[in-house]
Amino acid sequence: MTPSVREVLQGCTLAIVTPPSADAGPEYAASRFGMVAMMLGLAATEAEHAAQAAAAENADMRAVFAGLAPAYDAALGGRLSAAAAETEASLDVPVLDEANARLRRLLIELHARIEDAGDAAANRAIVSLYGRMAQLRQMALPSG
């Protein structure tokens, strides 16, 4: 997922150590540092949950693929079954994200096929998956 916690922290560090330009007024500086503070708060939460969220999302997509694979031809069904049988190579976030990107691309292709076929039940299953994916990635602002 982008940006990663590493990228966010890199950006926050840059924002803190880079001197403001001569034309930056106090309002601008306060706004910028307020934003950095908020990013750090979000990064703290994300660092704790990112691996779990990515692994859970990947597992959810694989479970949906496993359920729907038999309904498709050998080409797509075979890829769905293969993806469903995969396990995580590592719980490092970059590795999980690589797998996530592959699974998401397959999900996009699968959903388009489901729509073309007019399969309402499968469509609801995918849309329900989207809701769970969004919930897994939910972020709460430090104030709320």
Place this chain on the structure above:
Amino acid sequence: MSGLADAIAAYLSRAWGEPVAVERLSRISGGASRETYKLDAVTSTGTRPLILRRDPPGSLIETDRRAEFLALKSFHGRVAAPEPLILEEQGAELERPFFVMRRIEGGAASSPFARDAYAPHEAKLAEAFFGTLGRIAAADPATLPIAELGALPSPGDCWRRELDYWAGVIDADELHPQPIVRAAIRWLRRNPPPPAQKLSVVHGDYRSGNFLHDGAGRIIAVLDWEMAHVGDPLEDLGWAMDPLWRHHDPDRVAGLTSKADAIAIWERASGLKVDPAAFRWWELFASVKGQAIWISSAKEYRDGGYREPILCFSGWYTARRQDEIIAERLAELAA
């Protein structure tokens, strides 16, 4: 005086044909797509309070400064739009394109993520906010300076033009596959809305947080016209009501009032009607457009060396929240 102040003074002196001194130059927060500065231009006849908006080296979205200038020119005096003064598309002394408008003093803008931002004046501001949008929608773009931008779209093409543009932004800028917004784009293409009931000026970013209010229920400036164009008036209404801008309050669009009340205010002010089926399309489109902007900001955050915190926020928190909103909308459509 700073280098930038010197450059502005040199430009204004040349443009106005008299010596100009720049005082109290200060960068302010003014969105992620322009560098925004406030300054005083001092001449022999007095002091002019100004806002200067300059293109940054990298911006959140590629916007048309000429469109913004012409939109302000179209609506200054009709609604609370700042007076545009100078458009410089070549950059000249400032090296990057910019424009100058008169500064409106004394107002405050509220973050759309702040809770209860408008208490206790929500009702009065709701009337002003959605009433202003209705008046923008009611105007005939063919008679306004914004018509200088070129041929107007046909009413039946407004949706396609906008969807093609923002889907193209996602195609170009997506760093990680985004199945939720992709599903929404496919739904929008399969279920096009009826032709626009009229062509209107679309502000393009009309939402909570993009206006100054006086703290007593009056809007004193509508800001950020940089995505202005001519299109379907329901586009702005859908964007203004996106759940992203509700200040965490599910029951009040823009943090101001109920959806039904907002539509009623807009219909009274515009003389137009909100067709529910058409509006459902434009509501989902608003979320797609939003996600395109947030995807773009994540890319610019990376490409720009992680220097702009606002790009990080947009590409991270806001993108995640927008995915939730789109997923909820898709679930309603699939039910």
